[in-house]
Structures are given as structure tokens and as C-alpha cells.
Amino acid sequence: MGLPNKTLLAIAGAAAALMLVPEAAHAGTVVASSGPSSEQYPVGTQIGDTQRITLRNGDVLTVLDGGRTRTFRGPGTFVLARRGARSDNRTLAALTTRRSSDRARTGAVRGDGENVTNPNLWYVDISQSGTICLANPDPLQLWRADTSEAATYSVSRAGSEGEAIAVTFPEREMLGIWDGAVQLREGETYVISGGTTPTEVNFVFLQDIPEDGEELALTLLANNCTVQLDQMARALAE
Numbered sequence: 328m329g330l331p332n333k334t335l336l337a338i339a340g341a342a343a344a345l346m347l348v349p350e351a352a353h354a355g356t357v358v359a360s361s362g363p364s365s366e367q368y369p370v371g372t373q374i375g376d377t378q379r380i381t382l383r384n385g386d387v388l389t390v391l392d393g394g395r396t397r398t399f400r401g402p403g404t405f406v407l408a409r410r411g412a413r414s415d416n417r418t419l420a421a422l423t424t425r426r427s428s429d430r431a432r433t434g435a436v437r438g439d440g441e442n443v444t445n446p447n448l449w450y451v452d453i454s455q456s457g458t459i460c461l462a463n464p465d466p467l468q469l470w471r472a473d474t475s476e477a478a479t480y481s482v483s484r485a486g487s488e489g490e491a492i493a494v495t496f497p498e499r500e501m502l503g504i505w506d507g508a509v510q511l512r513e514g515e516t517y518v519i520s521g522g523t524t525p526t527e528v529n530f531v532f533l534q535d536i537p538e539d540g541e542e543l544a545l546t547l548l549a550n551n552c553t554v555q556l557d558q559m560a561r562a563l564a565e
Contacts, residue, residue, distance in 0.1 A: 354407050355392035356541050359560035362386030362401065370556065371548045380405045389560050391541050395419075396563040419540045422562050423448050423462075443472040444562065448555050450502065453480060453519050456527045460552040462536050467505040469519070474499050480521030488518065 354376035360368050362385040374380065374390050382388060382401030390397045390407060399405045424447065445452045449462050450470035461467070471478070477498045482505055483491035494503040511517075511530055519526040531550045537543045540563075547556045 355390040355397070356544050357388060358391045358396070358544050358556060358563075359387070359389035362388075364388075364401070370553075371545070374407050376408045377406060380407070389563075391544050391560075391563065395540070396560070418563055419559075421446070422559060423536070423543065445470050445472075445558055446562075448558060451505075451528065452554070452558075453526055454522060455554045457554040458531060458551045459528050460531045460533050460547055460550050460555055461511075462533055464511050464530065464532060467511065469494055469496075469503045469505055470501055471496055471503070472501075474501050478521065480519055482517060482519050485516040485518050485527065488520075491520070494519075 355374040357368050357370055357372040357374060360370055360372075363383045364381075364386045368374075368380070368388055374392075380388065380399060381404045382399060384402045386399075386401035388399045390399070392407060397407060447470075448460075450468050451459055453469050453471050469480070469482075474496070475498070478496045480494045480496075480503070481488075481491040482494055483489075492506065494505055496503045513530060513532060516527055516529050519528065531552060533546065533550075537546055540559075544556060544559060547553070547559070
């Protein structure tokens, strides 16, 4: 789990740069980058409002700008200030709403070719290993994509599988509740078993949740919560 040192240094540099550059100079933050120019525009890079973005064939760059996203595809030269397609702010609001355990429990049954995605940043995807930032750890809600059948997963601290608890997903429900029998602690690794391969997660508890999309993206970056950053980028790019 975790990112290579080179990537972590880039993230730290981007966060430091954000504090040193005047607000008007950085209009957006790169939240997804792929292709030949991805090293030039790594995730976390600040893009100025009038900065020229030069992309090559195969490049795809997603920039979060004031809670909305712009997606640029190479080849070509682009400027963030120019008008273009952006996502709706309502998408970000839906993605970050802290939902109670009795809401949004039922999900669609996944069929052939259907792409079901985690609808909320604070749901823990049982198929994704990594560091997860939590807005409210009680109760913790686990999320699954395939709701066609009831399923039971076990959750334990790494190395203490004999003390596992069971999390049950009823048929046609996408959420299961991780109760307090296994207490959550920062710095601990937890194993979720029951799928094809076990998932390992650890948690960061956020004291304050930025309402601004760009600030939230930088908070996720600063805490190495790249699973949720990727989730955010995909949702805002749709």
C-alpha cells in the first residue's frame, strides 16, 4: 500500500507550493493525469488560470477548478481560463454528503457491462486497498458494487484474524455496517476478507472537511488518500 517516495515528494511539493503562491495564480489542481506528459503534470500540480497546458497524443489531464472539473485530451495546447465543459457542483455535493446509516443502503444490482461506482467518498469500498480518509468513523459504512446476492465479509486487525467481526450485506443492499467490536485506530492496518482477494486498509480521521472541492482534493493528497482522490476525479469527470 502507499505511494512511491517520488510521488509522495511531488505531493508534498504541490501542497507547499499552494501556500506560497498567491491565490489568483493557481486556478486549479490536477486530480488525474495519464499519458506521456503525466510526469510533467503529476496529481497535485497547481495550474494557473492563464497557464499554457501542452499535451501530447495520448495525454488526458483532469483539473479541479472551484468544485468543477475540466478534462483536457492531447494533442494540443490549452488554457484553463477558456470556456469548456465542466461538471456540475451538485456532483461534488452528492459525493461528499455525510449520510446516515439508514439512508442510501439499497444499490442497483450489477448486470453484464454495467459500471457501478462508489457514490460517496465516505463509504469504504471493500475492493480497494489503501489509506482512507474518514469524515466520521462512527458508524463506518462498507460499500460493495455487486448487490445481486447476500454476502458476509470478515474484518480484523492485521495479524489478529482470530478476532475478526462479520459484516453482512443483505441481498440488493450496497452498504454494510462495521460496528465498534473492532475499534478503529489511526496507523493500524485492517484486513477485509470474503472477496476474491483480501483488502487491506488504514485510516486517517479528518477533523475538518473542506467544503471547497480543490481544498478537499489537496487534503486527500496530503493524507495519501489516493483511493478517494481517484474516486473523486472519476465522478467529477463523468
